[in-house]
Amino acid sequence: xxxxxxxDLHVVVDGKEILKGITLSIPAGEVHAVMGPNGSGKATxxxxxxxxxxxxxxxxxxxxxxxxxxxxxxxxxxAKGMFLALQYPVEIPGVVTLNFLKTAxxxxxxxxxxxxxxxxxxxxxxxxxxxxxxxxxxxxxxPLNAGFSGGEKKRLEILQMALFEPKLAILDETDSxxxxxxxxxxxxxxxxxxxxxxxxxxxxxxxxxLSHIVPDRVHVLAKGRIVKSGGADLALELEQRGYEQxxxx
Amino acid sequence: xxxxxxxxxxxxxxxQEDFAANSGDLPGAGLAWLDExxxxxxxxxxxxxxxxxxxxxxxxxDLASELEDRLESTAAGSAPYIDEKVxxxxxxxxxxxxxxxxxxxxxxxxxxIVDLGKIDAKTPDWVxxxxxxxxSGPDQPMGAASxxxxxxxxxxxxxxxxxxxxxxxxxxLARDAVSHTRILIVVEQGxxxxxxxxxxGAGTHQSFANIGIEFVLKAGAQLEHVVLQxxxxxxxxxxxxxxxxxxxxxxxxxxxxxxxxLSRLDVNIHLDGPGAHASINNVAVxxxxxxxxxxxxxxxxxxxxxxxLFKSVVGGRGRSVSQGRVLVRExxxxxxxxxxxxxxxxxxxxxxxAKPELEIFADDVVCGHGTAxxxxxxxxLFYLRARGIPEAEARGLLVRAFLEDAISGIAGEAVHDxxxxxxxxxxxxxxxxxx
Numbered sequence: 001x002x003x004x005x006x007x008d009l010h011v012v013v014d015g016k017e018i019l020k021g022i023t024l025s026i027p028a029g030e031v032h033a034v035m036g037p038n039g040s041g042k043a044t045x046x047x048x049x050x051x052x053x054x055x056x057x058x059x060x061x062x063x064x065x066x067x068x069x070x071x072x073x074x075x076x077x078x079a080k081g082m083f084l085a086l087q088y089p090v091e092i093p094g095v096v097t098l099n100f101l102k103t104a105x106x107x108x109x110x111x112x113x114x115x116x117x118x119x120x121x122x123x124x125x126x127x128x129x130x131x132x133x134x135x136x137x138x139x140x141x142x143p144l145n146a147g148f149s150g151g152e153k154k155r156l157e158i159l160q161m162a163l164f165e166p167k168l169a170i171l172d173e174t175d176s177x178x179x180x181x182x183x184x185x186x187x188x189x190x191x192x193x194x195x196x197x198x199x200x201x202x203x204x205x206x207x208x209x210l211s212h213i214v215p216d217r218v219h220v221l222a223k224g225r226i227v228k229s230g231g232a233d234l235a236l237e238l239e240q241r242g243y244e245q246x247x248x249x
Numbered sequence: 250x251x252x253x254x255x256x257x258x259x260x261x262x263x264x265q266e267d268f269a270a271n272s273g274d275l276p277g278a279g280l281a282w283l284d285e286x287x288x289x290x291x292x293x294x295x296x297x298x299x300x301x302x303x304x305x306x307x308x309x310x311d312l313a314s315e316l317e318d319r320l321e322s323t324a325a326g327s328a329p330y331i332d333e334k335v336x337x338x339x340x341x342x343x344x345x346x347x348x349x350x351x352x353x354x355x356x357x358x359x360x361x362i363v364d365l366g367k368i369d370a371k372t373p374d375w376v377x378x379x380x381x382x383x384x385s386g387p388d389q390p391m392g393a394a395s396x397x398x399x400x401x402x403x404x405x406x407x408x409x410x411x412x413x414x415x416x417x418x419x420x421x422l423a424r425d426a427v428s429h430t431r432i433l434i435v436v437e438q439g440x441x442x443x444x445x446x447x448x449x450g451a452g453t454h455q456s457f458a459n460i461g462i463e464f465v466l467k468a469g470a471q472l473e474h475v476v477l478q479x480x481x482x483x484x485x486x487x488x489x490x491x492x493x494x495x496x497x498x499x500x501x502x503x504x505x506x507x508x509x510x511l512s513r514l515d516v517n518i519h520l521d522g523p524g525a526h527a528s529i530n531n532v533a534v535x536x537x538x539x540x541x542x543x544x545x546x547x548x549x550x551x552x553x554x555x556x557x558l559f560k561s562v563v564g565g566r567g568r569s570v571s572q573g574r575v576l577v578r579e580x581x582x583x584x585x586x587x588x589x590x591x592x593x594x595x596x597x598x599x600x601x602x603a604k605p606e607l608e609i610f611a612d613d614v615v616c617g618h619g620t621a622x623x624x625x626x627x628x629x630l631f632y633l634r635a636r637g638i639p640e641a642e643a644r645g646l647l648v649r650a651f652l653e654d655a656i657s658g659i660a661g662e663a664v665h666d667x668x669x670x671x672x673x674x675x676x677x678x679x680x681x682x683x684x
Contacts, residue, residue, distance in 0.1 A: 050635045053627075078637035090632040094650025100633075103646065108637035143650075160636065 001065070003028045003168050003199035004049075008060035011041075011048050018044040020224035021060065026168075026217075029196040033210055034203045035235060036221030037243045042203045043087070045221070046172040049201075050084040051077050064168060078104075079111035083166035085157040087173035091145040097156070098140040101126055105163060129162040133189050151182030158189040169193070170201045175209035187212030207239035222247045263316070264394045265295060275399065277368035286381035291397040293387040300390055306515075309570040309602045310541040312391070315485055315511050316457065334414055335447040335477060337663040341412025342405075348419055349428025349458055350401040359411040360442075365402035365431055376404045380433050383463040383491025388545070389515050392489025395429045395461035402431035407470075410441045417460070419480065421452025432462045436470035436498075443473045443660060450481035450508070457485040464492035466500060468522065474502040475660050479671050480509035482537065489515040496522025496550075503659045505532045505668055506540040507675035516544040520553035520584075528556040530655040532668075534675045535567030543572040548584040548614075557588040560655040562648055563599035564679030574606040577614050584614040592622040593651055595679055648676060 004026040011019035018041045026032045036042050048055040049062065051074040062069045069077060092100070102122040109116055117125070126140065133155045145153050154174055161169055171190065175183055190213050194200070202213055210218070210232065218234040219226045220243070227247045228234065238246050268291050277283040297304050301313035334343070342357035351366055363376055384392035405413060415432065436442050450456065458480070466472055472492075480486050486509045494500050506512050518527045533540035546555045561569035573588045592601030605618040625647050633643035649669075656668055 050631075052631050052635075073640070074631060074634040075637050075639045075643075078635055084635050086632065086635075088628075090626070090629045092629050092632075092647070092650055094653045095646060100636075100646075103642075104633070104636040104638055107639060107642065111637065111639075164637070 001028055002026065002063070003065060004201065005063035006060070007063070009048070009057065009062060010059035011044055012056045012058050013044060013054060017058070018224055019048065022221075022224070022226055024219060024226060026199045026201060028199055030216040031194060031200040031202060031213060032217045032219065033215040033235060034201060034219045034221050034226075035205070035207070035238055037205065040221045041224045042205070042221060043172065046084055046170050046203055049170055050074055050082065075107065076111070078164070079108045081167035083161050083164055083169045085154075085161060085169065085171045085174055087176055089145050089153040089157055091143075091148070093143045093146040095144045097142055097144045098123065098126065100144045101140075101160065101163060104160070108164060125163060126159070129159055132192065133159050133162075134185060135159055150177030151179065151185070154178060154182065154186050155189070158186055162189065162193060167197065168199050168201070170203065172203045173205065174202070175204055175206060183209065184212060207235045210235045220247060263299065264398060265291070268397055276366045276401070277372075280368070280370065282377055283368065283381070286385070287397045287399075290381065290385045290393040293385065294390050294393040294397060296387045297390040304390075306388070306543060306572070309572070309604075310511065310513055310539055312485075312487065312511065312513065335416060335449065336414065336445045336475065336660075336667045338412060338414065338445055341414060341443070343414040343416065344403050344405075346401065346417045346430060348422065348426065348456070349417070349430040349460070351403060352418070354403070357411060359407065359409050360413060361406040361408070363404040365399065365404055365433070375406055375435055376433065379435055379463065379465050380404060380431070381463075383465070383493065384461040384489040384517065385491070389489040389491065389517060391459055391487045391513075392461040392491065392515065395431055395459045395489065398429040399431045399461075400429055402433075404433040404435070406435045406437065407440045407442045408437050412443045413445070415444060415446040417446075417448040417458065419448070419450030419452070419456060419458065419484065422454045422456055425455040427457040427459065430458070430460045432460065433465075434463065434472070435465045436467060436472055438467040439469040440467075441471035441473075445475050445660070445664065447477045447479070448486060449479050450484050452481055453483055455483055455485065456481070458487070460488040462488060462490045464490070464500065466492065466494045466498040468496045468498060470495070470498040472500050473660055474500065475664055475668075476502070476504045476514075477668060477671055478504070478506040478508060478512055478514075479675075480512065482508065482510060484509045486512040487515065488513070489517075491517045491519075492527070493519045493521050494525040494527055497524035498522070499525075500527040501659060502528070503530045503532070503656065503668075504542060505656075505672065506542070507534050507671055508538075509540070510538040511541070512539070513541040513543065516542070517547070518544065518555070519547045519549055520555065522550050523552040525550065526554045529558070530659065531557070531559045531571065532652055532655050532672070533561040533569045533571070534563070534672055535561070535569055536564040536675060536679045537567050539568045539570060541570035541572075543570070545574045545576065546586060548575070548577040548581045548586060551580065551582045551584065553581060553584050555586040558655050559588070559590045559603065560652055561592040561601050562595060562652065562676065563592060563601050564595040564676070566596075566598045568600040568602070570602045572604040572606070573618075574608065575616055575618075577609045577611050577616065579610040581611045582613045584611060584616070586615070587617040589618065590620040590622075591651070593648065594622065594624055595648075645676070
């Protein structure tokens, strides 16, 4: 079964068409990568999938587990099991990280008609997942992302992914701002979450993340269209030959 | 200039007439020292009259046009509805004023409380020595009027340490009315007071509460001051605070405003000795009216410090006004002051006016200020929603986060939670007041 089915997707931002007919299908259990140069529409694709206001779908559709997402709000998509790890997680001073995790977890559970979890149970759940990502309790007590290093922010994104257990995870430029050790830590976290009932879309500019998170398929995005698709080797080819040559071939 | 101001501002007559007709019947009339201070205060008031926009310090808040109607003075006697202790703090003394008139006093050890409505020749010396010297000059015209026309109030002296709940309760009035009330607090050397002050009200008539508050902090004294202004939507509320903070004394305040058609907190702090410190956190959440907090921080002596944080969340057609003037006098070296103004506009018609002002006449000082006014951060809102938090809840979370640093860190958890209960109600009403 297809977890995500994107069909001829056109998206307009500020009156300008950024995505010009994207077609893409990700089956459950697979990890797909979308690679593209700056300005190719990568961020637009991830924001559109998550339902951000201002990203207008003018043609085509997005099917998530067979359901058309286009009219759903971001919070509704999240409750249905979609997760977007942001390139730049937002700093929110005044909201304690652990409280945020509990609020988000319970908002999703409430929307699904599941019972809420109390603070103690949340803490236990978070602790289980946090250790592998080397996230200490002190980090959870700090305000959300405020003053976190690049690595800390990305680890917290992956912690949320582990906590919310999404069916579809979209990782937007998760490698940006990470040194080699942090990259490996984050990639290991993602790999642990690979599962037969979960699909992932890894959006990235560089090949290096894909050495750690090896994708089943690679798609090349250029000027708002998928211009080439292939196996994991395609990422290496891009790294060696550059986007222009591969896109033209 | 005086004559001109009077011509421009005919409503000045409102209080002048009251004074001319009734000064002989006011509490303490005939006490030479008090008569003299009342006369002097009336003269100070008359220099501007009820301030309008032509008075620089009131350029954003036109009190004169709001007070066009004639108002009669309130009298004691209406039955109060007494809120539970607003801040949920059981300890300490309690003073309840009903429509500006002293209603009830619950004494507590360590505090000496004097009824200013019954002031006479037997009134203790410390009252005569202090009453009416602050919040009564031409720079605080409404404070001056509150002294000249004082009908009621209390004077409180703290010798060691104590807690005082000061509750202004304003039940519905039968007609439009005005009250002039004075509060004097003297915190003796090395003593400390936690002052929890609330204003709550109901009713649809126009009420004008005019309150003058004096704080005398002797060397090493500490005053923690929390104000919750939750007046009725038709109320006009002006509180003029004058404080003298002596060597090594500290004034720490949190002012929160949620109600009133127009509220003005007119604060004048005089840092009067090395080591004197004042910190003010101001939180305003107007959803319909004007919430104005205007401060003058006077660094009169060397090695004085002040911190001011103004935070507003403005909804509907509400308006917040935040003005902070910092004055560093000649010779007040090593003065250290900082003020930060931040406002969130929650509707297209909301308005926030912020005006920092610095006047520095000394070298070797540190004076910083910053201002930021804007809407909720869309990136933050999207981030929270993408994690499953519904929009309204996400907005609430961000507004809370915005205000929290101004509300935490003073007077303990019970007060913190009580303030949030009132703020939550005010913020929840924004949606109904939209456009």
